[in-house]
Amino acid sequence: MDHHDSHIDDSPIDDAYAAAEAEHLAGRSLTAADADGDDRAVEAALRPRTLDEVVGQERVREQLSLVLEAARGRGRAPDHVLLSGPPGLGKTTLAMIIAAEVGSPLRLTSGPAITHAGDLAAILSGLHEGDVLFVDEIHRMSRPAEEMLYVAMEDFRVDVVIGKGPGATAIPLELPPFTLVGATTRAGLLPGPLRDRFGFTGHLEFYETADLERIVRRSAALLEVELTDEGAGEIASRSRGTPRIANRLLRRVRDYAQVRADGVVTHPIARAALELYEVDESGLDRLDRAVLDALCRRFGGGPVGVSTLAVAVGEERETVEEVAEPFLVRTGLLARTPRGRVATPAAWTHLGLAVPADAAFQGGATLFDLDDQPSAESGTGPEAD
Numbered sequence: 446m447d448h449h450d451s452h453i454d455d456s457p458i459d460d461a462y463a464a465a466e467a468e469h470l471a472g473r474s475l476t477a478a479d480a481d482g483d484d485r486a487v488e489a490a491l492r493p494r495t496l497d498e499v500v501g502q503e504r505v506r507e508q509l510s511l512v513l514e515a516a517r518g519r520g521r522a523p524d525h526v527l528l529s530g531p532p533g534l535g536k537t538t539l540a541m542i543i544a545a546e547v548g549s550p551l552r553l554t555s556g557p558a559i560t561h562a563g564d565l566a567a568i569l570s571g572l573h574e575g576d577v578l579f580v581d582e583i584h585r586m587s588r589p590a591e592e593m594l595y596v597a598m599e600d601f602r603v604d605v606v607i608g609k610g611p612g613a614t615a616i617p618l619e620l621p622p623f624t625l626v627g628a629t630t631r632a633g634l635l636p637g638p639l640r641d642r643f644g645f646t647g648h649l650e651f652y653e654t655a656d657l658e659r660i661v662r663r664s665a666a667l668l669e670v671e672l673t674d675e676g677a678g679e680i681a682s683r684s685r686g687t688p689r690i691a692n693r694l695l696r697r698v699r700d701y702a703q704v705r706a707d708g709v710v711t712h713p714i715a716r717a718a719l720e721l722y723e724v725d726e727s728g729l730d731r732l733d734r735a736v737l738d739a740l741c742r743r744f745g746g747g748p749v750g751v752s753t754l755a756v757a758v759g760e761e762r763e764t765v766e767e768v769a770e771p772f773l774v775r776t777g778l779l780a781r782t783p784r785g786r787v788a789t790p791a792a793w794t795h796l797g798l799a800v801p802a803d804a805a806f807q808g809g810a811t812l813f814d815l816d817d818q819p820s821a822e823s824g825t826g827p828e829a830d
């Protein structure tokens with residue numbers, strides 16, 4: 446086989462990748478951090494193309510630029526890079542920038558698309574020297590593929606198995622030096638041996654409002670939307686520290702400005718638009734507020750089991766757990782405890798209610814063992830439901 450003939454770009458793996466992405470499309474909300482089809486269409490135009498264009502993430506940017514520059518100086522492919530962090534903070538963007546800085550095309554696939562080791566073998570054997578292979582959601586790759594990847598990353602070799610059963614033989618195939626860029630929203634789910642094979646891991650953090658404001662202004666310029674600094678500030682402060690959400694809110698506010706005003710996104714226009722779309726001043730949406738409201742008004746601040754809470758707001762347990770709660774926990778409005786969900790004093794205040802004297806959450810971890818890992822209490826957890 447002349448492996449230089451196979452291009453990942455037109456392989457069925459990309460269809461699987463698209464399908465995996467389409468999975469995310471259910472249950473949209475303006476403040477969902479993952480991308481919908483609309484986002485993907487616009488994001489291509491809004492993505493920074495070089496490290497210099499990337500706003501914020503100073504630390505990762507500096508670390509990454511050192512890794513790339515040193516590799517360039519040595520005339521070698523850069524070390525494998527792992528990018529971890531919540532959705533919408535720029536992992537894919539950075540992967541594309543790495544490829545651009547290296548001057549190679551980006552080969553793109555994702556963990557869920559690699560269901561068999563053979564899928565990965567096909568991808569790896571099609572790589573050319575210096576290629577950048579991007580594996581999105583790398584924590585969702587199958588175990589046999591993962592083991593094949595260890596060897597490929599370390600020894601630039603892949604063992605292609607020919608035949609089945611006892612007669613099967615493994616033929617080692619040398620790979621040209623390449624750079625693997627893995628992205629994951631769940632670095633904790635990555636097996637140690639895989640994590641250890643990356644030469645550099647960049648952790649993306651949520652953005653400061655000032656950085657988001659710069660991102661909104663940059664996007665507005667690219668989309669030819671006229672906006673004032675105060676308008677940008679209002680959008681930024683409701684974007685949950687996430688550029689993808691900032692860009693999405695900008696588009697909705699632009700619609701409002703265009704239809705209800707003269708097209709300019711001013712402070713009052715931004716406020717009115719975001720109120721219409723039910724994104725409040727802290728970036729909470731309708732579901733987030735419904736969860737808080739049920740927790741405080743119906744269950745006296747908890748503790749209450751997540752399933753009960755989900756029924757109260759008419760949603761699936763998973764939706765409450767995976768869509769609403771992470772941000773509520775992050776902003777300190779809700780705590781996950783072994784006995785159930787608990788409202789913090791800030792939650793009562795956020796709803797404009799007085800904090801009851803007998804509220805379950807007394808502002809510390811003394812009353813319950815605080816635990817914000819959903820996995821720890823899914824299934825057989827001790828939580829009363």
Ligand SMILES: Nc1ncnc2c1ncn2[C@@H]1O[C@H](COP(=O)(O)OP(=O)(O)OP(=O)(O)O)[C@@H](O)[C@H]1O
Nearest residue numbers: 488491492499500532533534535536537538688689
């Ligand atoms: N530092 C940044 N500066 C400017 N824009 C950014 C930055 N980071 C992200 N963005 C914008 O946010 C959008 C989402 O970023 P990206 O697709 O890279 O996120 P991601 O981390 O890969 O998310 P996911 O986990 O869902 O794959 C990009 O299209 C880009 O426009």
Ligand SMILES: [Mg+2]
Nearest residue numbers: 536537538581
């Ligand atoms: Mg991505």
